[in-house]
Amino acid sequence: MALVLFSGGQDSTTCLAWALERFERVETIGFDYGQRHRVELGQRAVLREALAGLKPDWGQKLGPDHVLELSALGAISDTALTSTKAIEMGEQGLPNTFVPGRNLIFLTFAAALAYRRGLKGIVGGMCETDFSGYPDCRDDAIKAMQVALNIGMESRFVLETPLMWLDKAQTWALAQELGGDGLVEAIVEHSHTCYLGDRGARHAWGHGCGQCPACVLRAQGFARWKTGK
Secondary structure, three states, X not given: OEXXXXXXXXXXXXXXXXXXXXXXXXXXXXXXXXXXXXXXXXXXXXXXXXXXXXXHHHHHHEEEEEEEEOHHHHHHOOOOOOOOOOOOEOOOOOEOOOOOXXXXXXXXXXXXXXXXXXXXXXXXXXXXXXXXXXXXXXXXXXXXXXXHHHHHHOOOOEEEOOOOOOOHHHHXXXXXXXXXXXXXXXXXXXXXXXXXXXXXXXXXXXXXXXXXXXXXXXXXXXXXXXXXX
């Protein structure tokens, strides 16, 4: 039984499919923290329905969805992901889309919910290959969180990060492997990655502005996957 951190983006949708292939019951959790691309939250229900319809057993395994309001995180953040400021590199060599502590906070709240729901697996789309330099996406950070959560909650949670060592091209390939063309099409059509929250233009890889770092990374990965390069 598992709980998937499900934002409505490409990575978390792939992780949800991965979990549905492996666990008998899968629940999802999302967070509203005042993100600039809040449109992603609206895509979650669409994607859950799409995945439930792809395979009969996926539909049977997919359990309740939970959305937590974490406006305090947005309130204490001064980032391009939680305001309308221009996206650029910060003084410490990190993009100003980095929300300090975000994944650590997400995992803590997810573990608290998992504890109550009796779920031992916690699945997240953190990745150290295509990760924009975000320190809380690194494998060491996730392993440290697993230790801390298990000590602090007297539990045996396992933090699963199936995308940790995959680049975006490999993530597209994993989606194809898990759910075939149907899953790839659902990710292209319904998932949201664009930092600006733009769902106007429809590209081969999905909706987005096509210019922000998230769109560029997704588009380049899609192109590499399609060409096999």
